[in-house]
Amino acid sequence: MRVEGHTVYLQGEITRENANTVLNELRNQTSRRARRQLSVLDLSQVTRLDSAGVGLVDLLGGGAFGRPLQVRGAQESVAEALELGKAQEGVYTETGKLPFIVRAGNALARTFAVVWDALLLGGEIFFWSMVGTLFPGGRRKGSATAEFVQTGVNAVPIVTMLALIIGVIIALQGVVQLEQFGGAELLADFSGFLSVVEFGPLVAAIIVAGRTGSAIASEVGTMNVTDELDALKSMGIRPIEYVIVPKFLAMTIGMPLLSAFAATVAMGGGVAVAYFYVGTPPASFVARSFEILAWTDGVMLIVKSVLFGWAIAVIGSYCGFTAYGGSSEVGRATTQSVVASISAIVMIDVVFSFVYIV
Amino acid sequence: MAESVSAVRADPVIDVQNLSCWFGGQQVLFEVSARFPAGQVTVVAGRSGCGKTTLLRNMLGLIRPQAGSIRVFGRDLGDMTEEELLALRPHVGVLFQQGALLQSYTVGENVAIPLERHTNLPQSIITSVVRRKLQLVELGGTDRLRPSELSGGMKRRAALARALALDPEVLFFDEPTAGLDPVTAAALDRLILRLRRTLGITVVAVTHELTSIRRIADRMLFIHEGRAVFEGSIAEAERSEAEPVRAFFRYSEPQNS
Numbered sequence: 031m032r033v034e035g036h037t038v039y040l041q042g043e044i045t046r047e048n049a050n051t052v053l054n055e056l057r058n059q060t061s062r063r064a065r066r067q068l069s070v071l072d073l074s075q076v077t078r079l080d081s082a083g084v085g086l087v088d089l090l091g092g093g094a095f096g097r098p099l100q101v102r103g104a105q106e107s108v109a110e111a112l113e114l115g116k117a118q119e120g121v122y123t124e125t126g127k128l129p130f131i132v133r134a135g136n137a138l139a140r141t142f143a144v145v146w147d148a149l150l151l152g153g154e155i156f157f158w159s160m161v162g163t164l165f166p167g168g169r170r171k172g173s174a175t176a177e178f179v180q181t182g183v184n185a186v187p188i189v190t191m192l193a194l195i196i197g198v199i200i201a202l203q204g205v206v207q208l209e210q211f212g213g214a215e216l217l218a219d220f221s222g223f224l225s226v227v228e229f230g231p232l233v234a235a236i237i238v239a240g241r242t243g244s245a246i247a248s249e250v251g252t253m254n255v256t257d258e259l260d261a262l263k264s265m266g267i268r269p270i271e272y273v274i275v276p277k278f279l280a281m282t283i284g285m286p287l288l289s290a291f292a293a294t295v296a297m298g299g300g301v302a303v304a305y306f307y308v309g310t311p312p313a314s315f316v317a318r319s320f321e322i323l324a325w326t327d328g329v330m331l332i333v334k335s336v337l338f339g340w341a342i343a344v345i346g347s348y349c350g351f352t353a354y355g356g357s358s359e360v361g362r363a364t365t366q367s368v369v370a371s372i373s374a375i376v377m378i379d380v381v382f383s384f385v386y387i388v
Numbered sequence: 389m390a391e392s393v394s395a396v397r398a399d400p401v402i403d404v405q406n407l408s409c410w411f412g413g414q415q416v417l418f419e420v421s422a423r424f425p426a427g428q429v430t431v432v433a434g435r436s437g438c439g440k441t442t443l444l445r446n447m448l449g450l451i452r453p454q455a456g457s458i459r460v461f462g463r464d465l466g467d468m469t470e471e472e473l474l475a476l477r478p479h480v481g482v483l484f485q486q487g488a489l490l491q492s493y494t495v496g497e498n499v500a501i502p503l504e505r506h507t508n509l510p511q512s513i514i515t516s517v518v519r520r521k522l523q524l525v526e527l528g529g530t531d532r533l534r535p536s537e538l539s540g541g542m543k544r545r546a547a548l549a550r551a552l553a554l555d556p557e558v559l560f561f562d563e564p565t566a567g568l569d570p571v572t573a574a575a576l577d578r579l580i581l582r583l584r585r586t587l588g589i590t591v592v593a594v595t596h597e598l599t600s601i602r603r604i605a606d607r608m609l610f611i612h613e614g615r616a617v618f619e620g621s622i623a624e625a626e627r628s629e630a631e632p633v634r635a636f637f638r639y640s641e642p643q644n645s
Contacts (some may be wrong), residue, residue, distance in 0.1 A: 046507045046554070053510065080555045082509055085517035094512060114586055115524030355536020356491035 031055045037070040038090065038099065044076060044083030053086060056095075065095040074103030079111045087112060151351070152344040158271045159278045168271035174279045181242045181277070182284030185234075186291065188241075193233045193292040197225055197299020205307055214308045221300035222319025227327050227386070230293025232379060235338035238285065239371035243342040246277055247367035250350025251360040259351075270347075278343045285339030286332045293331060334382050341374040400425045401558055401590045402447055406456035409442055416442050418614045419456065424558075429584055429591040431601050431622075433636065434611035440594045443611065444562060447592070448482060449473045461557075478506045481551030482560045487543040489535040495522070495546050496531025502553045521549040525579060541572035548579065559583070561593040565600045577603045598640035610636070 031052050032039050044052060060068075071090050073079075079087065091101045104112060128136075162168055201221040208214050250273060253259050259269045297319060304310040346367045353363035402424040409417040416439050424430045432440050445451045447458055449465050458465045460476065468476070489498045499518045503509060509517070522528055525545040535543055544564065551559060564580070565573035577600055583589050595601060601608065601622065608625045610618035612632035618625060625633060 046503075046509060049513055050507075050509055053513065081517050081520065081553070082503075082507065082513055084520055085509070085513040085515075088516040088520065089512055092516070110586060115520040115522075117519075117523055117528065355534065358492040359536060 031059075033060055033064070033068070036068055037072050038068055039072045039075060040087075041075040043078040044086060045078070045080040046082035049082040049086045053089075056090075066097060068095060068099055069097065071099040071101045072103045073101060073108055074105070076104065076108050079108050084111055084114075148344060148348040151348050152340065155270055155274050155278050155344055155347065156340075158268065159275050159282070162271060162275040162279065168268065169276050170272070173276040177276045177280035178284050180245075181238060181280045182288050185237055185241055185288060189234055189237055189288060189292050190295050192237065193230065193295040194299045196229055196233055197221070197296030198303055199299075200224060200229065200296070201300040201303035202307070205303060215310060217300065217304050217308060217310065218315045218318035219322050221303070222297050222315065223322045223327075225296035225300060226293045226319075226323055226331060228379075229296050230291075231289040231331055231335045231338060232375070233296070234285065234288040234292040234335065235342065235375045236372060238281075238288065238339065239342050239368055239375060242277075242281070243346040243371040244364045244368050246274075246343060246346030247349040247353075248360055248364040250274070250347055251353035251363040254350060254353050255356065255360055274343070274347045277347075278340070281339035281343045282336055285335045285342075289331055289335035289338075330382065330386065334378065337378050338375050341378060342371045345371045345374060401461060402592070403459040404443075404447065404456070405459075407443070407446060407453055407458060408455040409439070409446060409451065410454060411442075416614050417446070420611070420614070420616045421456075422609045422616055422619055424590060424592055425607070426590050427584065427588045428606040429580065429593065429604050430607045430609060431605040432592065432594045432609045432611065433596055433601060434632075435596070435636070438611045439614045440611055441562060444560060444592070444594050448480065448560060449476070478502065478554045479556055480558050480560065481554070481556035483544070483547050483551045483562065483564060485562045485566065486540075487535070487547030489543060489547055489550070491535050493535075494531060495527070495533050495535060495538065498535070498546065499531070499550045499553055502550065506554055517553065518549075521552055522546070524552065525549045526575075541568050541576070544568065544576060545579070548576075552583070555587070556589065558590045558592065561591065561595070563595055564593060565595065565597055570599070573597070573600060574603070580604050596636075598637070 031041065033056070038056065040052065056065075071087065073087070076083075087101060090099045092098055101112070158168070166174075201217060204220045205214055205217055208216055208220065250259075250269075253269075253273065259273075262269050262272060297316075300319075301312045301315050304315045305312055349363040349367035349370070353359040400423040402422075404420060404422045404424075406419045406421055407417055408415065408419055420439075420443060422443075432443060434440050442451070446453055447460070447465075449460075449468070453466045461479070463472075463476075465473070489495070490501070493501070496515075496518050499521055500514050503514045503517060507514075518531060519528070522531055525548050527542060527545055527549065530538070530542070530546070535546065538546060559580075561580070565576055568576065580591060580593070581604055584591055591604070593604065605622045607620065608618065608622050609616060610625065610628075610630070610633050612630075617630045618628050618633045620628075626637060628634065
């Protein structure tokens with residue numbers, strides 16, 4: 031490699047063993063200003079180019095140093111190597127990078143489209159669930175029960191554990207704060223109430239999103255990737271009716287029950303803290319809690335947890351239905367379903383909190 | 389490594405001597421001997437389950453020869469350590485059935501894998517090599533797509549671009565055109581011929597598609613029930629007296645099926 035005037039001369043064999051060295055030499059031997067003046071790449075002394083060599087010539091010829099160099103003087107074999115895989119009219123044209131504002135706009139539009147599609151799917155699932163409740167012929171016998179056992183019953187141990195721990199944590203933290211005002215006996219107002227309106231449904235929903243939502247997404251996604259859904263359609267079966275509706279019904283029944291259970295267990299944690307830390311008898315803790323709670327709170331718990339369950343089922347199905355391609359797509363869909371479900375749960379919860387205040 | 393390989397690059401590139409292979413107690417290959425001359429397209433043909441793929445896996449060093457020997461570039465695969473086998477890999481390109489592209493990578497990243505693994509080239513050169521290779525297989529501009537966004541024939545070509553990334557001296561094809569439509573298959577065959585002509589690549593193709601064999605093959609190795617029953621030019625194969633070879637040609641013609 032040497033540089034004379036505005037010309038770069040390459041020499042000998044340029045292969046993947048030395049292409050890097052040549053590039054570095056060129057960088058080291060010339061100043062930035064001199065490099066910008068270069069205009070010709072002379073290959074007359076090059077005896078052989080492998081792919082990496084061709085890559086180097088492409089790089090310099092394509093303007094790696096600011097100005098595209100004019101390639102000249104290649105011997106026949108070298109010219110042949112340069113001919114192979116030369117840019118041609120391809121099937122695909124590379125779209126250049128769009129300006130930021132356009133990309134941001136596109137992303138926003140895509141997000142809206144996704145949310146809209148998911149809502150439409152939700153409507154469709156809801157409709158077929160109504161139909162499915164009245165005429166259970168569209169799904170396999172016992173499939174809704176099996177889903178209920180999987181979604182609700184099998185989640186009981188983990189829900190028990192987490193709800194109890196969270197109930198204890200909330201009560202402990204609460205008692206420390208309340209003690210400062212000499213109001214430790216107000217613990218029931220605080221922890222019993224929060225367990226029912228907030229932590230019970232939330233803990234249950236997050237666990238169901240992680241367990242069942244991801245399972246729905248990966249099951250439907252796999253069925254989609256392996257053309258099982260198309261096979262169902264070709265047999266005259268609606269995938270939504272056959273695959274999703276049992277899960278949706280199980281979720282509708284299972285979520286409120288699981289939430290109520292989680293709320294009870296979390297309150298149990300509060301009772302334990304109140305008893306051992308403050309000395310409040312369990313009976314008076316529970317009595318006080320129910321004084322604070324209105325019947326609307328119970329309704330709220332049920333409505334909220336049903337909505338959580340629907341969001342999880344619809345998002346899981348949506349992620350599954352939109353997975354296409356290969357194995358990695360199923361993994362992506364599963365991850366997305368969990369992230370989106372938990373986001374949706376939190377957003378629904380926020381809305382409910384505002385409703386509660388008003 | 390480059391010098392040592394080119395120094396010993398004598399005819400033939402691959403020399404298989406009395407190779408036998410067993411799976412469990414079952415013998416799959418029986419003393420197969422075959423030569424794969426440099427710069428030629430040799431087709432390994434035979435019925436399904438005859439041992440073609442096993443022979444290919446032996447030649448790639450994916451299965452160690454259990455009896456007999458395989459010499460690649462004059463060196464015995466059986467004597468090579470795992471490191472030496474790895475060092476040989478860049479000189480050999482393989483196109484697996486269905487392409488075997490990594491689904492979680494883009495097409496461009498797939499082609500870049502061997503370059504990143506086996507060279508110290510800067511990213512800028514790798515990017516331009518990848519672009520070249522994709523253009524060579526007429527997939528220019530697809531580097532940011534995922535394999536799942538490509539059709540079957542495109543996947544096969546993208547995998548070919550990956551197999552070509554390191555300018556291999558030998559290219560192995562496992563059923564390159566299986567499951568492709570005739571037009572796409574013909575295009576892939578033309579590409580194979582072009583690579584042989586312009587780069588002097590030695591090609592070993594396992595296939596049983598006669599149309600494809602007639603188009604690309606210089607030589608043919610015919611395996612029947614684990615034995616090499618024929619080795620020679622394609623014209624000789626068509627005149628061969630060996631019954632399995634005759635049956636192969638007879639049933640490959642549409643009017644005789």
